[in-house]
Amino acid sequence: MIFNKEGATTIITQEKTTIVEFVKGIEDKYETLKNDNIIANLFSLKNISVDDINEFLRISSTHKASKRSFVIVTNKVPYDEVPDEITIVPSLQEAYDLVEMEEIERDLDF
Numbered sequence: 001m002i003f004n005k006e007g008a009t010t011i012i013t014q015e016k017t018t019i020v021e022f023v024k025g026i027e028d029k030y031e032t033l034k035n036d037n038i039i040a041n042l043f044s045l046k047n048i049s050v051d052d053i054n055e056f057l058r059i060s061s062t063h064k065a066s067k068r069s070f071v072i073v074t075n076k077v078p079y080d081e082v083p084d085e086i087t088i089v090p091s092l093q094e095a096y097d098l099v100e101m102e103e104i105e106r107d108l109d110f
Contacts, residue, residue: 001025009037009069009099011092015044019052026059037069037103039095048076053086060086069102071095 001022002013010033014022019042026033026040040056042048056072063070064085075090082088089095 001029003029005036008035008103009039009096011039011041013041013044019045019048019055023055023059030059034063034066035068037099038063038071039092039099040070040072041092041095042072042074042076043092045074045076048074050077050081053077053082053088056086057083067106069099071098 001017002015004011004013012026014025017025022040022042026038053072053074056070060070060072070087072086072088073090073092073095074088077088079088087098089098
């Protein structure tokens with residue numbers, strides 16, 4: 001797992017593991033990540049299913065409840081099949097843009 005912190009956002013990239021192991025790794029490190037916006041970069045993983053994305057549901061819901069962004073980056077699953085509680089975008093730039101928009105909304109109390 002590669003952690004790259006940029007300001008109040010941490011980008012987590014995983015290249016060689018299962019989604020279940022990836023989610024477990026995030027949960028294990030969550031105490032140090034809980035105050036950051038999190039971008040989970042899955043772009044380098046070859047086979048990803050909607051069921052794999054659903055593995056992030058618990059951590060995504062917890063993180064968003066604490067007023068932080070949790071965004072998954074992949075273009076390998078149909079976005080309309082992913083639960084609304086999970087935010088998924090096709091590129092890292094879109095993830096940064098979304099985090100920035102959500103930060104502005106939180107600052108304005110939306």
